[in-house]
Amino acid sequence: MEQQFVQTINQHQGILHKVCGIYCSNATEREDLFQEMVLQLWKAFPSFRSEAKISTWMYRIALNTAISGLRKKKIAITELEKVSFQIEDKQEANIEEELQHLYKAIEHLSDVEKSIVLLYLEDKPYEEIAEITGITANYVAVKMSRIKEKLKTLIKVYQ
Amino acid sequence: MTELEDLKNIWSKTIEKDVGQQVVEQEKIRALLNKKSTNIIDRVRKNLFGEIVMFCVCLLLVACVPFYLRTKEIIILCVAVVGLVFIPYLIYYIKKYLELKRFFSYHQDIKSSLELLITQLEKYLNIYFWGSLLLTPISGFLSGFAVLYEMKALGFLVYFDVFSSATLSMILSFALLLTLISYPIMKWYIRKLYGQHVEKLKDCLKELNESA
Numbered sequence A: 001m002e003q004q005f006v007q008t009i010n011q012h013q014g015i016l017h018k019v020c021g022i023y024c025s026n027a028t029e030r031e032d033l034f035q036e037m038v039l040q041l042w043k044a045f046p047s048f049r050s051e052a053k054i055s056t057w058m059y060r061i062a063l064n065t066a067i068s069g070l071r072k073k074k075i076a077i078t079e080l081e082k083v084s085f086q087i088e089d090k091q092e093a094n095i096e097e098e099l100q101h102l103y104k105a106i107e108h109l110s111d112v113e114k115s116i117v118l119l120y121l122e123d124k125p126y127e128e129i130a131e132i133t134g135i136t137a138n139y140v141a142v143k144m145s146r147i148k149e150k151l152k153t154l155i156k157v158y159q
Numbered sequence B: 001m002t003e004l005e006d007l008k009n010i011w012s013k014t015i016e017k018d019v020g021q022q023v024v025e026q027e028k029i030r031a032l033l034n035k036k037s038t039n040i041i042d043r044v045r046k047n048l049f050g051e052i053v054m055f056c057v058c059l060l061l062v063a064c065v066p067f068y069l070r071t072k073e074i075i076i077l078c079v080a081v082v083g084l085v086f087i088p089y090l091i092y093y094i095k096k097y098l099e100l101k102r103f104f105s106y107h108q109d110i111k112s113s114l115e116l117l118i119t120q121l122e123k124y125l126n127i128y129f130w131g132s133l134l135l136t137p138i139s140g141f142l143s144g145f146a147v148l149y150e151m152k153a154l155g156f157l158v159y160f161d162v163f164s165s166a167t168l169s170m171i172l173s174f175a176l177l178l179t180l181i182s183y184p185i186m187k188w189y190i191r192k193l194y195g196q197h198v199e200k201l202k203d204c205l206k207e208l209n210e211s212a
Helices: A002-023 A027-047 A054-068 A090-107 A111-121 A126-133 A137-158 B004-020 B026-032 B040-068 B072-102 B110-153 B165-209
Strands: none
Touching: A002 A027, A002 A054, A002 A090, A002 A111, A002 B004, A002 B026, A027 A054, A027 B026, A054 A111, A054 A126, A054 B110, A054 B165, A090 A137, A090 B004, A111 A126, A111 A137, A111 B004, A111 B165, A126 A137, A126 B110, B040 B072, B040 B110, B040 B165, B072 B110, B110 B165
């Protein structure tokens, strides 16, 4: 079972990195959260039923771990040291800059809003977001439109 | 001004590359399985285990007293404290410890998981608060009594009757005063330990419960 679990995590580890990227502002926090999410997924693995969608199951546990975790309070000036890759051309540099602005804006959202926005950016349908968060699809839509407004204002500040 | 839909496109284009740079090898994932969890429930469980150990030590100490002070009153007092306070407490704590060991709410959606987690944490914090508060007068009374008894045995307080109702009332008052002082301290300590975190979780739940 351990081998099967390790393979599953290895295959879908992108989900965990994305959650870490949204909830943590530095490398140490990201490492700690990644470890905690793996441990919680391992704990839940025996009860995972293969008919369920693996990504939904992983998001559910990863986001639950991130929201209920005991993270240290953020320092006033957060060191936004997201993994940045080699910038090959000007256009790519602009894209990278936009992504950094997005990350910075997301940092100001509440933990619940962060989970909804991550699932939205991952192009999950409102029904799946509702399934993961436990709220209705209608309320997800309402919440999302509020978050969009909030992000627009925040991104304006960073641009 | 970039629209959020554009950012969604930027996200989908760049995130995979970003994530690709953080890939963790299979062996490292396997190694993570042996690490200790920092999850709030696991921390609470560890605290509870510490309390169980402390309880066992106290129980042994009280149980040993009659072997040194072989008076009828002392034996009755120790048996009463062990039988009526320590053992029921210990059973209750062990029950709670096992309950927490089995507790896992993350396989549910975020809202249901938070509801379960908050209920469980509040339950534990109540047990911790009232348990510690109830033990304060008992331990205060016992230690006050033991000090006076020992002083008399050593030849001090020659004309002092440890078992007189006046002395016992004095020790009882001391124990109650100790409880009164420890009440705000305990409240502050528990809030500092987990209370703020529970409040944070409650805020998240409130946000999820807001009606559209």
